[in-house]
Structures are given as structure tokens and as C-alpha cells.
Amino acid sequence: GEQVEQRPPHLSVREGDSAVITCTYTDPNSYYFFWYKQEPGASLQLLMKVFSSTEINEGQGFTVLLNKKDKRLSLNLTAAHPGDSAAYFCAVPLSGGSNAKLTFGKGTKLSVKS
Amino acid sequence: EAAVTQSPRNKVAVTGGKVTLSCNQTNNHNNMYWYRQDTGHGLRLIHYSYGAGSTEKGDIPDGYKASRPSQENFSLILELATPSQTSVYFCASGVTGGDYEQYFGPGTRLTVL
Numbered sequence: 103g104e105q106v107e108q109r110p111p112h113l114s115v116r117e118g119d120s121a122v123i124t125c126t127y128t129d130p131n132s133y134y135f136f137w138y139k140q141e142p143g144a145s146l147q148l149l150m151k152v153f154s155s156t157e158i159n160e161g162q163g164f165t166v167l168l169n170k171k172d173k174r175l176s177l178n179l180t181a182a183h184p185g186d187s188a189a190y191f192c193a194v195p196l197s198g199g200s201n202a203k204l205t206f207g208k209g210t211k212l213s214v215k216s
Numbered sequence: 217e218a219a220v221t222q223s224p225r226n227k228v229a230v231t232g233g234k235v236t237l238s239c240n241q242t243n244n245h246n247n248m249y250w251y252r253q254d255t256g257h258g259l260r261l262i263h264y265s266y267g268a269g270s271t272e273k274g275d276i277p278d279g280y281k282a283s284r285p286s287q288e289n290f291s292l293i294l295e296l297a298t299p300s301q302t303s304v305y306f307c308a309s310g311v312t313g314g315d316y317e318q319y320f321g322p323g324t325r326l327t328v329l
Contacts, residue, residue: 108258134315145306146259146320153315191258195316203249203274204318208258 108207125192220321239307248290
């Protein structure tokens with residue numbers, strides 16, 4: 103199976119609604135996690151960086167929850183607005199070592215309708 | 217501010233032609249990466265480098281070569297371009313060790329006709 107699985111691939115919500123994007127990963131030794139945001143036609147920008155010692159992280163209107171037991175990472179948006187429309191990617195360093203590569207989920211395209 | 221730049225930003229090539237995509241970073245990072253992004257596949261790693269003179273194969277290296285002549289520069293080379301290599305290519309840089317965060321360039325849109 104995939105080393106990083108991201109769901110759902112597409113998500114459409116109304117302004118003010120909540121949205122949840124989930125990634126599951128296989129390497130139990132992963133201890134840093136990333137969420138990147140990509141606006142249409144643009145590059146990837148770091149949205150949040152999560153260290154495994156902290157199970158809840160908040161920033162920029164998002165909350166990231168980390169469940170190490172289930173190897174699941176979720177990005178939660180409590181009140182979406184049109185400016186949040188973008189593609190979101192989780193990234194997990196797999197294989198360990200000081201030069202571990204990031205493995206990316208396939209992305210979730212979030213559409214927020216006003 | 218630290219930056220990763222790519223050139224060209226857009227490129228149209230013919231099948232069988234040679235294409236070179238260039239990346240420059242001012243982050244003074246040891247590690248550099250080349251990805252391609254296709255709908256339904258997310259980002260896939262083509263080649264990466266740990267420093268000047270080093271190149272390593274990523275997950276999908278077939279049909280691509282890489283060159284790292286200096287700390288700042290990392291090139292991706294398509295010796296014989298094919299239409300299946302039509303994609304958006306991103307370069308990134310990152311530190312050795314640390315938290316593995318990568319910093320991305322603006323991307324190059326390559327079309328092979």
C-alpha cells in the first residue's frame with residue numbers, strides 16, 4: 103500500500119463550514135509532519151509543521167491533530183472562507199536518517215463556496 | 217529572505233529533444249530535490265542531492281538525469297524528452313538533519329509535443 107495516504111482527494115464546503123483532511127502513514131518512527139498549501143498555479147507554501155511530541159497544533163485558522171497510535175494526521179478547518187480554496191498536501195519524512203526524504207500525500211483540492 | 221528560483225518558468229519542447237531545467241537556491245541548504253506534479257499523483261521525487269557533486273535517484277528517475285555543480289545550483293536533464301514527461305516540475309531545498317522542512321521554487325511547466 104501507499105506509504106502516505108491522503109483523503110479525500112476533493113472536498114467542497116460552504117463558507118463557514120468545517121473541513122477535515124486526513125493522512126495516514128506507515129512509518130512509526132516519523133516524528134515531524136508537514137502540511138503544505140498550494141493555491142492554483144502557484145508553488146507549495148508551508149502551512150504548518152508538527153512535531154510528534156505535540157498532539158494538537160493550531161495556526162492560521164487550522165488545527166492539526168496527530169494520533170501516533172493510529173499513525174493518522176488530520177488538518178481541521180473550523181470555519182472555511184473562500185481564501186482557503188487550494189490544494190493541501192501532507193508530507194511525512196520516511197526512511198529515517200538525517201537526510202530523510204519527504205513523502206507527500208496525493209493532495210486534497212478544497213473548494214470553499216461563498 | 218531565503219529563496220529558490222527556477223528557470224525557465226515555461227518550456228515547450230519537441231519529442232526527442234534535450235531539455236534542461238535549472239534551479240538556484242540562496243538558502244545555503246545542502247539538500248536539493250526535483251519533483252514532478254501530475255493530477256492524481258501529488259508530488260513525486262525524481263532526483264535529489266546531498267551537496268555539490270552528489271546526485272541520488274528518487275522514486276521515478278527513469279528518463280531523467282540530474283547535475284549538482286555547486287551548493288546553489290541543481291539541474292534536471294531530459295536527454296530525450298517524451299510527451300509523458302509533460303508536467304509541472306518543482307525544485308526544493310532543505311537542510312541536512314533538522315526537521316526535514318523543504319522550501320519550494322515556483323515551478324516549471326514543461327510541455328513536450
